[in-house]
Amino acid sequence: MTDTPKWRRRKEARPSDICTAALQVFAEKGFAGARIEEIARRAGLSKGGVYLYFPTKEALFRAVVRDAVAPNIEAIRQSVLATPLPFADLVRMLLPQVAAIITTVPLGAVLKMVVGESRNFPELAKVWHDDVVLKAVGILSGAIEQAQARGEVRPGDPRIHAFSLIGPMLLGVLWRETFTPVxxxxxxxxxxxxxxxxxxxxxxLTAENKG
Amino acid sequence: MTDTPKWRRRKEARPSDICTAALQVFAEKGFAGARIEEIARRAGLSKGGVYLYFPTKEALFRAVVRDAVAPNIEAIRQSVLATPLPFADLVRMLLPQVAAIITTVPLGAVLKMVVGESRNFPELAKVWHDDVVLKAVGILSGAIEQAQARGEVRPGDPRIHAFSLIGPMLLGVLWRETFTPVxxxxxxxxxxxxxxxxxxxxxxLTAENKG
Amino acid sequence: MTDTPKWRRRKEARPSDICTAALQVFAEKGFAGARIEEIARRAGLSKGGVYLYFPTKEALFRAVVRDAVAPNIEAIRQSVLATPLPFADLVRMLLPQVAAIITTVPLGAVLKMVVGESRNFPELAKVWHDDVVLKAVGILSGAIEQAQARGEVRPGDPRIHAFSLIGPMLLGVLWRETFTPVxxxxxxxxxxxxxxxxxxxxxxLTAENKG
Amino acid sequence: MTDTPKWRRRKEARPSDICTAALQVFAEKGFAGARIEEIARRAGLSKGGVYLYFPTKEALFRAVVRDAVAPNIEAIRQSVLATPLPFADLVRMLLPQVAAIITTVPLGAVLKMVVGESRNFPELAKVWHDDVVLKAVGILSGAIEQAQARGEVRPGDPRIHAFSLIGPMLLGVLWRETFTPVxxxxxxxxxxxxxxxxxxxxxxLTAENKG
DNA sequence: AATGAATGAGGATTCATTCAT
DNA sequence: CATGAATGAATCCTCATTCAT
Structure with missing residues (x-):
């Protein structure tokens, strides 16, 4: 068996360990409030050690946020493969799936970071917009458009319909991140x-109350 | 003529001037990233001048966030006075009103600050939760409950229904704050x-597609 | 009757009021620790008002210390007029007088200031040395020398004899200023x-125990 | 050879280096007038370096003063071991010893600091009073009391007798600290x-002049 | 003469980053 | 690779001093 010694596995896992720790700290304290030393401590190495893997605090922040992008794009893509379903089924599958992802991955934390630091790190907001949000919204509104074409969904701007679908989930996430702790x-x-x-x-509205 | 000297007129407006400037800078840079000197410059006085009105940066931050609370509670209360309307009418009146308020007042910016700094300033998150969010949600879900009692609204947790109503508006605000600039x-x-x-x-769903 | 109105008397007394307040504050906080605003408050005028009478904080400090010199030199000179007394009588008159002066005038406070700030204000230490200490020691050791010449006092460096006389009084003063409050x-x-x-x-020593 | 790296040897000596430098600067400038940067420079490191060993300027000040306490208590205790001597011998041994200690250790400087900052740092005055002064005075007046019981020393408040013994030494120290430099x-x-x-x-008084 | 709002230089403190070991 | 002592730029905050009123 190719049995890698623990300390070697450790070495290879270091960047990812650091990112995980950094995500926690950035999410708790914000970019400026996060201390490299605390990230280092949580990642189990020394302050100086962080700089062996990331040249600056900003670079680390970028890595944390970008790393959170890739897997989620994939998750979204997976959900999209189910598109041929009737729209109602798609939604009833998609929203719980979003809930599951958000509950598992610390996506709320990353979202908070992107929102909170969007003025200080516009490029990260851009990456997230381009790679995550736009894609997600695009897929959703595409599905909505098709459903509208099939007569399944009422008319209206598909993008706004997408907001109607996603907004409450987002509210739930921010609520959990912001208000539940207090x-x-x-x-x-x-x-x-x-x-x-x-x-x-x-x-x-109930049936008898509709226009 | 009762002629007030210029610098005296200044003095009375100063705290509010400073808060306005501080709101901008805090919203752009976050709490830690904001420089007192920049706030001062935008408010039209010197660094030291800020400290004549606010003892610390934190106190200023609190003042900014708290000041954003009071007027909005009022705005919400106003909207509630219209409650006797049928639920559908209430909603069709309320959402655009929320949109109007958010477009006028820099509520999005404050929201970003509260969310972004909730871990560093839990008391502010608490104030917002207790005085704004809880109240708003309470009013909304109260109205929903009554409408359910009248048979106007379908069953279901009223609070989640409130999420369904408000979430997309929130998404719109954050979108505007975060992604439109990039x-x-x-x-x-x-x-x-x-x-x-x-x-x-x-x-x-269209009528013919409903369960 | 030349009856001066109260507010006019006030005006003329201002510099002295300020010095009195300043002495208190300097004695409590030291030079650097003293706040002009507090001195002003205790003197019953505004911060800016102090600058109508003293151009800088240093000037005020110098005034405070110098002002404490003149009257004390006088007091000493008065005591010296009694010199023709036998030495023992002189001492038994002088020491209680010193005690009385110190108890009345805040000389301990000034002394603390001169000692504490001697490195920052060497000229003040010099003024005190030249005008107060040297004079006092000179007078004392002069009297001692004469008494030695008359065979009243045992031989030995007259200046050190003066130390023997005065030292314990000084210790008493510093004790009162420093340790009694704690x-x-x-x-x-x-x-x-x-x-x-x-x-x-x-x-x-008792008689039977002397060499 | 057990060869300790240079910077490690440094590290262990640092706190003491800093205290030594700080004692100088505090003694020269007083607490408020002392600049951390100057202390750092004299200790041979950078401004920030001081904060690796002392969290605040106040903590450094306390350390400096407290550190001066311990060794002196010992010195005093040593002198006390000679107590069985006749009182005259004890005094003739004790005073020169005090002179030697004061000349060697920068006790005058510390004393100046304690006196000058006693209002700003009452606890330090208390520590000094309790651990140094009270002990010293207690030992002395104890010895005096015993000598009085043996009929060696004239009656009178033993504590004031102690002042008579020590006061001139103190005056000498303050003189050296304050007036000799000017x-x-x-x-x-x-x-x-x-x-x-x-x-x-x-x-x-000479024998023939006594009461 | 007096006020007190305003200024800005100065200093304590923090923390990202470097580098000798 | 890893450490952690050291650096120094950056920032909050203070307070002596000024000056319009």
Missing amino acids: GAAEVDLPTIARQHADTVLEGL | GAAEVDLPTIARQHADTVLEGL | GAAEVDLPTIARQHADTVLEGL | GAAEVDLPTIARQHADTVLEGL
């Missing part, structure tokens, strides 16, 4: 996903 | 408000 | 003066 | 010690 009620993302899918598909 | 398509909040109101009330 | 036992300067006069004149 | 005559502490011991033991 005593707000817990929010259960999967529950939100399910109920919101129903709501947005069928409408809030 | 080249993303403009979003028109009033348009979103209108279309989303329709969507969430009636549902995305 | 819980040390009170010291009673007049009592010290009396007992030390006896001691230094007659010696600590 | 042109005053040098004082020789050992000489003062010797002559004052004689004076205080035997009295200033």
Whole structure:
């Protein structure tokens, strides 16, 4: 068996260890508030050690945010493969999946960072916009457009429809990141996903109350 | 003529001038990234002058965020006075009003600050949660509950229904704050408000596609 | 009657009011630690007002210290007029008088200032040395020398004899300024003066124990 | 050879190097007037380096003063071991020893600091009072009391007798610290010690002039 | 003569980054 | 590779001093 010794595996995992630690600290403190030393401590090496893998704090920040991009693009792409489904089924599958991803991956934290530091790091906002948001919205509104063409979905700007679908999920994430730690009620993302899918598909009004 | 000397008129307006400038800079740079000197310059006085009105940078930050709270609570309360309307009418009135408020007041900027610095200033997150968010959500879900009791609105957790109503507006705001400056398509909040109101009330699906 | 209105008397008394306040604050905080604003407050005028009478903080400090010199030289000169007395009587009169002066005038405070800031304000140390200390020591050792010539006082360096006379009084003052405020036992300067006069004149040893 | 790297040897000596430099600067400039940068320069490192060993300027000041306490308590205790001697011998041994200690250790400088900053750092005055002054005075007046019981020493408050013994030494120290640098005559502490011991033991008056 | 708002140089402190070991 | 002592630029904050009123 090619059995890699622990310390070697460690060495190879270092950049990723550092990124993981950095994500935590950046998410907690913001870019400027994060201390390299704390990142180093959480990653299990010395302050100087971080600089063996990342030339500057900014570079580390960029790496953290960019690294969070790639896997999520993939996740989205996966979901898109299911597109041939009826639109309702797609939504009822997609929203819980988004909830699951967000619950697993610290996507909320990254989102907070991108939003919070967008003025200081516009390129990161751009990367996220171009690689994540635009793609996600594009896929969604594409699916919506097709569904509209098939007569499944009511008319209206597909992009805004996409907002209607995604917005509440986003609100749930930010709520969890921001308000739950200071005593707000817990929010259960999967529950939100399910109920919101129903709501947005069928409408809030009861049949007898519709125009 | 009751002629007030120039510098005296200045003095009274100073705290508010400084808050306005500080809001801009904090929103652009985050708390730690903001330089007191830049706030001072934009407010039209010297570095030291800021300290005549606010004892520390933190105190200034708190003042900025808190000051953004009061007027908005009022705005929300106003909207609530219209509650006796049918739920659909309420929503079709409320969402555009939210859009209008957000477009006028730099609420997006404050929101970004509260979210971004929630770990560093939990008390601000708490104030916002207690005084703004909880109140807004409470009012909304209250109205929803009543509408459910009247049979106007479908069953389901009223708080999640509130998320369904508000989430897309929030997404619009953050989009505008974060992605539009880096080249993303403009979003028109009033348009979103209108279309989303329709969507969430009636549902995305066409009549013949509903369960 | 030349009756000066109160506010006019005030005006003329201002410099002295300020010096009195400044002495307190300088004595409490040291030169660098003293705030002009606090001196102004205690003197009953505004910060800017101090600058109508003293061009800089240093000038004020110098004034405070110099002002404390003149009257004390006088006091010493007065005591010297009694020189024709036998030495023992002189000492038994002088030490309690020193105690009285020190207890009345805040000489301890000034002394602390001169000692503490002697490196920062060498000229003040020099003024004090030349005008106060040297004179006082000169007068004392002069008297001692004469008494030695008359065979009243034992041989030995007259200046050191002067130290023997004055040192314990000084220790009493510094003790009162420094240690009493932090819980040390009170010291009673007049009592010290009396007992030390006896001691230094007659010696600590009993007759049968002397060489 | 056990060869310690240069910078490691440095590291261990640093706190003490810094304290030594700080003592000089504090003694010269007072607490507020002392510049961390100058202390650093004299200790041979950079401004920031000081903060690797002391968290604040105040902490450094406290360390400097406290560090001066411990060794002196020891010195005092040593002197006490000689107590069984006749009182006259004890004094004739003690005063020169005090002179020697003061001449060697920068005790005068520390004393100046404690006195000058006693209002700003009352706890340091307290530490000095409790650990140094009280102990020293206690030992001395204890010895005096015993000597009085043996009939060696004349009656009188033993604490004031202690002042009579020590005061002139203190005056000598302050003189040297304060006035010698501005042109005053040098004082020789050992000489003062010797002559004052004689004076205080035997009295200033000649036999035929005593009561 | 007096006020007190305003200034800005100065100094303590922090922390990203470097580099000798 | 890794460490952690050291650096020094950057920033908050203070306060002596000025000056319009």
